[in-house]
Amino acid sequence: MTDSIALRVNGEMRHLPLDPATPLLQVLRNDLCLNGPKYGCGLGQCGACSVLIEGRVARACVISLGAVAGRDVVTLEGLGESGQLDPVQTAFIDCQAAQCGYCLNGMIMTVRGLLNHCMRPSREKIVSALNYNLCRCGTHVEILEAAMLAAE
Numbered sequence: 438m439t440d441s442i443a444l445r446v447n448g449e450m451r452h453l454p455l456d457p458a459t460p461l462l463q464v465l466r467n468d469l470c471l472n473g474p475k476y477g478c479g480l481g482q483c484g485a486c487s488v489l490i491e492g493r494v495a496r497a498c499v500i501s502l503g504a505v506a507g508r509d510v511v512t513l514e515g516l517g518e519s520g521q522l523d524p525v526q527t528a529f530i531d532c533q534a535a536q537c538g539y540c541l542n543g544m545i546m547t548v549r550g551l552l553n554h555c556m557r558p559s560r561e562k563i564v565s566a567l568n569y570n571l572c573r574c575g576t577h578v579e580i581l582e583a584a585m586l587a588a589e
């Protein structure tokens with residue numbers, strides 16, 4: 438029997454009797470039914486699986502459950518307060534920044550992670566933060582516009 442691992446997910450303490458080597462993305466999607474984080478490459482390269490760990494963006498496909506024991510994890514589902522969307526989510530809607538939408542979890546979580554630590558990032562800083570988030574539809578122009586709006 439595996440000891441349970443405790444962590445906070447979207448503000449709620451969870452005790453998970455799972456193998457500590459299990460990828461966090463697998464735990465979030467399969468065990469906690471949080472499907473905001475997407476499975477893209479599984480190699481830490483596309484950003485689709487991004488979550489916030491202690492407020493900083495991280496790629497859940499390459500982080501083990503054991504590595505986040507006792508830590509605070511936020512997924513797309515945990516953004517916003519009091520039933521309101523996070524301003525980053527609102528900006529993405531206002532700018533119609535989705536085409537297929539698969540990458541948007543990563544884009545939104547990356548921008549939120551940036552804004553958590555940098556109040557008014559420059560365009561260059563936003564571009565740099567999103568540099569390794571891939572969008573196969575090519576809606577980078579709208580995504581950047583949304584990120585800039587969220588940063589205002």
Ligand code: FES
Binds near residue numbers: 479
């Ligand atoms: Fe995690 Fe691509 S699925 S970075």
